[in-house]
C-alpha cells in the first residue's frame with residue numbers, strides 16, 4: 001500500500017528528514033512514534049501529498065505522492081492534528097460540505113452516535129469543545145470510506161472514555177481491511193494499536209518492528225519479590241527467565257516466606273529511551 005525509499009526532506013537549508021525507508025502492507029496499522037518535533041506530522045504531510053519538495057520515492061496506493069492525481073484523495077482519509085472544520089458552520093453542515101467533495105459517502109449518524117456527537121450536530125463548531133472538534137474531525141476522515149487512513153495524534157486531548165471509543169473504531173476500520181497510518185507520542189496507543197512501529201527522532205527513523213518484537217528484543221522481564229528478614233522488609237529482583245536458579249527466591253518459596261511477587265515487562269517507552277537516548281514526552 002505504501003513504499004517509501006530514500007526519503008529526504010527539509011523545510012529550511014538544514015537537512016531534516018533524511019534517508020527514511022519503510023513500507024506498509026494493506027490492512028496494517030503502522031505507527032510513527034516519537035517526541036514532539038520529531039517529524040511525525042511532516043512525514044504524514046509528505047505521504048498525503050501536501051509537501052511535495054522531497055527527494056526519494058514515496059509510493060502511496062500506486063501513485064508517487066508528489067505527482068498524485070485527483071483520484072488519490074478519494075482513496076485516503078486524513079485526520080490532521082489540528083481540526084480543519086469551518087467554525088461558523090454546524091457540525092452537520094461541515095460533514096455535508098466535506099462529503100459533497102467525494103464520490104462515495106458513508107452514513108455519518110452511526111459514527112456520530114458512537115462518539116456521542118449526534119445531539120450536537122446542529123451546534124456551530126465555534127461552540128464545540130476541543131475534544132468535540134477532534135472527534136468530529138475523525139468522523140470527517142471516515143466519511144468517504146477511504147481505503148487508507150492517516151490519523152495524526154488521533155487520541156490526543158481526548159478523555160479516557162472517548163480515547164477508548166476512538167481506538168475501538170480505529171481497530172474496526174482495520175478489521176474491515178483498511179490500512180491506517182497514525183502518529184502518536186503515546187506508547188500505550190502504539191503498543192495496543194500498531195502492527196508495526198517506527199521510532200522517529202529528529203527526522204530520522206531509529207527502529208522499525210512490531211511493538212512485541214521491539215519490547216522482547218531488548219529488555220528482559222523481571223520479577224520483584226518482597227520478604228521479611230531480620231525484622232525488616234526486603235525487596236529483591238530477578239530476571240524472569242532465571243527465577244529457577246535464584247536461590248533466595250527458591251528458599252522463600254519452600255519456606256512459604258514470600259510476602260509478594262510481581263513481574264514487569266519493559267515498556268515501549270523504555271525501549272525508545274534505550275534505542276534513541278530520548279524520552280517520548
Ligand SMILES: Nc1ncnc2c1ncn2[C@@H]1O[C@H](COP(=O)(O)OP(=O)(O)O)[C@@H](O)[C@H]1O
Pocket residue numbers: 011012034035036037038039040041042043
Ligand atoms: N511549515 C514549517 N516550516 C518550517 N519548519 C516546520 C514547519 N512545520 C514543522 N516544522 C518544524 O519541523 C519539525 C518537525 O515538526 P513536526 O513534523 O510537526 O513534528 P511532530 O509532528 O513529530 O511533533 C519541528 O522542528 C517543526 O518546528
Ligand SMILES: [Mg+2]
Pocket residue numbers: 040041042081152183
Ligand atoms: Mg505532530
